[in-house]
Amino acid sequence: MLAPQQEQTLCLEAPPLKNTPALLERVFPAQKISAEAQKERKAGSGKTLTALGSYWKGRKPLILVRALILGSLLxxxxxxxxxxxxxxxxxxxxxxxxxxxxxKLSAAQVAARITLPRPWDYFDYSFKDATVEPTKIEELTFPLRAGDIPGLSLRWKRAIPLADKQTLLAAALKELPYPDKVALCKRPEECDPATLYGPIWDSVNQHLGRFGVQAHSHEELVAQLGMLRFGHRPRVGDTFCGSGSIPFEAARLGCEVYASDLNPIACMLTWGALNIIGASPERRDEIAQAQQAVAAAVNQEITALGIEHNSQGDRAKAYLYCLETRCPETGWQVPLAPSWVISKTRQVYAKLIPNPREKRFEIDIVSGASPEEMAAAEQGTVQQGQMVYTLEGKTYRTSIKTLRGDYRDAQGVNRNRLRQWEKHDFRPQPEDVFQERLYSIQWITQETLGKSRQQTYFAPVTEEDRARERQVEQIVAENLASWQEQGLVPDMAIEPGKETTRLQRERGWRYWHQLFNARQLLISSLFCKHRHPVSAICLLKAADWNNRLCRWEPYWAKSQQVFYNQALNTFYNYGTRAYDMHMQAYDLPMRRSQTLDVSNYVEMLDCRSITAVADLWITDPPYGDAVHYHEITEFFIAWLRKNPPAPFNEWIWDSRRALAIQGASDKFRRDMVEAYQAMTEHMPDNGRQCVMFTHQDSRVWSDMAAIFWAAGLQVINAWYIATETSSELKKGGYVQGTVILLLGKRPPGQRAGFTPRLLPQVRKEVNAQIQDMMHLNARTQEQMGAPVFTDSDLQMAGYAAALKVLTGYTEINGEEVTRLALRPRRKGEKTVVSEMVQQAAATANSLLVPEGLPKATWEVISGIQRFYLRMVALETTGASKLDNYQNFAKTFRVDNYQAVMASLKPNRARLKGAQDFKPRELAGTEIGETLLGQVLVALQELLGEKEPPIVMDNLREALPDYFQQRPHLQAMAQFLGDQLAQRRPQEARAAEIIASRVRNERL
Known part of the structure; x- marks a missing residue:
């Protein structure tokens, strides 16, 4: 590894590109990068680094990191x-x-999309019952749609050169919107680099040849650009390295890498990215052999114990458990589960059978159930926070809070009467409110053990099964203390926190090992005996998928990971993986590996204490709504705390909560300033920082800008990458977008400024920035048929231009910027940063006039009207992402933009049309009291079949200054008519009627 202080590359005294602006400072195809980042984010297990553990959810897309590095060097x-x-x-x-x-295009799909005069040089055909003679087919040209010739089947010629086929495929995709192209193609990192990038190097070298660049791979290009810009191979640093996306992609491009984090789990995952995913082929073979040896040893021990095989020789694949509690009204012991469906595809469910003699329920397993039975089984014994069950025709309901004995103490703290588990506990005691019960086992038939296609079945629990369960519990009871002493099982207490306190409140668990039942503790302890770095990473990865917080998923008929989101959710029933399924999570696929031949250094360190120097610091820092990694990673830290293998034993295995930068308080800002001051001091004068942060409100934006200002950094540019999701796990239309800030060192010397003089500079800078981008847009639209930048990019550029002016000063209004940036916030206070951002927004808005709407109208209408008309124009392009609406609402200062929205779905958002508004929504509301509101009312009336003269009379009566407003009414109505012609033709025709009557009306 390369230590931070070491220099191993030859340096140039005067690098030719030292002071040359980087491409990222001027242009960046943000919308294309957004589409690519979306595809990568949705790849799930297909992502390169998730093989190390998908529990770290904050990974930034590798393609975004690659874009930032190349954009900073070119x-x-x-x-x-x-x-x-x-x-x-x-x-x-x-x-x-x-x-x-x-x-993913077939020959027939290509044929239907391209014009080709000599298609039979590239395609073969066959036909059945064709109405065209073969000789006639030879005369056909493309495009040729399926069905034009009945029975005709097309296929690629076998001998067609690959380059020719790729050219035709590209031509077939050319007219598609960019996201559709991305959806049909592989991600760049999934393709062979030689094939994908081989043809580009002539044009790359021709363009960059003036600087002496001659490269034939990204690694060569990056090394040469680093030498030209910094005098050595570029060094990329990340002091919030998380799971290693930034260091890994930097190393994959050929940069030297420095990575640090305060959290040992983050450091371990980053180390794994660089040294496992990035290992040489020889090292990968060694890793695979070591893992196979561990698996074989554990399998041998489990088999010898006889705890997973039944008397028929079948082997368990999964165990299903549920909580059980006594009903205070009847005294019956009631199993708890929100649903008793076990497998939807096999129609399997658990059936509760009353046992009056013992006042409890037996649980049978029904396979091949009817749809009616499955529907009934969906209703479990836990419904809307209550225990619900039926006995002898009577339904009993008891609140879960009542069962727990919830109450609020004198200090207002929520408590309950659950017994608090002691360190030696791993199962409920007989007096506990919640007991635990094994209610079904999924078995693999003996005949299919070890085969790729196994036959399995679900069965009820027998006395033989219960005996094996008692055997496992006895083994754990006898060995728990010694295992904890050896560090094979956690003995670490659960510290209170936003996420962790609920474990004690909802279950009484106070130690991390209590999140694992006896079987889970036993199998994990066996794997934990084999200590090397790879097995440690795999151990934690498997722990994520095999614990008491793993919900049973009936659709897939298997248990899911605890960190499907970043929370510690407790469940009433859960699944436990036996050895066979446990190995699926423990296994480390090596197919995504890629050899990294550059120096890298990973250390566990507070970011404020770094000594390493980097040319590019690329960071994804914590911010106001950050995930509480310092809490939830204690779930994993507990497993390695006592006896981590080298090199992990060099780190402190503690979450170090007290040092974690978190929240959005004044302390958060001070901590962040110290962190970015440290990075600024450890980069050359021409170095750059790229900061990514996922924002949800404008206050975070202002805080981050103030932090960089106080750290001695100047904003150079900003870009916005959309990362929306429609996942049902993120309720309430939760949407994220990533802001990219490019920063450099503020020039030395004192520079004082005053707000009245700054405002004209801001307007001038914003105007120049946006005009340049719009000019480039016009040229690329003409040449390529599509603009480079969307309105969101132009907005962001306006903000960046304002901050570029502001952060160039060391004193504002007589106050030193560090003190100004760190001054405690008062509620409702308008800061210099927020004032400048608002001025930038106003300037940008004045330039973002929708095409087809007169500038004079745009300048006089209010924010809600601008928002509606701008989004009408945006919807015409096919845009439907909620993030666009949210950003423009902030830009136009529209607090309640939801009032004009017909849908708030993250990827299918849309405005209300005239007919979607209810009458009361267009009377006395923000939109209803505007000129646009009156146009919408008139549209409603026309669409409701009122006569045009009556509609116009109503419009004149509603507007006392009607004749002064006629030009704007006509302009907005005509604009709506033009924009809605394809999507809502009836509304468009009504708008044209209004525009025509207003225009032709005599005074």
Missing amino acids: PATDDPETDLAIFEQLMALDEASFGRREP
């Missing part, structure tokens, strides 16, 4: 169009690259 020349074209080739975002990204 020079911005006097030819921005070519700069952008070369960058897109290097990122495989250009038209030609899509043909090489292995699109």
